[in-house]
Amino acid sequence: MERQLSHLILQNKDVVVMDMEAGIEHLGRGTAQGVDAFIVVVEPGERSIQTYRKVKQLGSDIGVKKVFVVGNKIRNKEDEEFINDNLENGDLLGFVYYSQDVVDSDRSNRSPYDINSNAKNQIRAIKDRLIQL
Known part of the structure; x- marks a missing residue:
């Protein structure tokens, strides 16, 4: 798949959305080349927030400054608050409720x-x- 994408020629207004496997391993394989932003899907738990922070740092290291978050499997206000309290301002795109x-x-x-x-x-x-x- 990576080889196929490396030959894809995109125009200014083209959009490609890739659903990558969970985790951060793909950031070191060149799949982030030409990426404008990452969208990290997080659940209301510390490990998920740690992944967001790691993606944010690694993204910055490779020149991807925009990292957005979608909160997933949200059950209540406490879940919303936990995610909101652990993100940088402006990173949250919204929630998908359980x-x-x-x-x-x-x-x-x-x-x-x-x-x-x-x-x-x-x-x-x-x-x-x-x-x-």
Whole structure:
């Protein structure tokens, strides 16, 4: 995949979104070359926040200054506050709240986007926020 992407010619307004494996290993393999921003999906836990901080530092080291966050599997205000309290200002794009419908959709091999209108609206709000930046 990396080899194929290295031959891709992008124009100024083109957008490529890559869903990379969890963790930071890919930052050392050249896959971040030409990247404008990272979006780190975090859950309300310390290890997830540590990954965000590591991506932020490594991104800065390779010239990627923008690192955004999507809070995932949010259950309550305490989860929101935990994530907010551990991010730099402006990094948060939004939250996707925990939903049993989303869990069940995976088990039935259906898209959560089609099953849960709340999730769809949350994702749309995140997309809109990203476009504003």
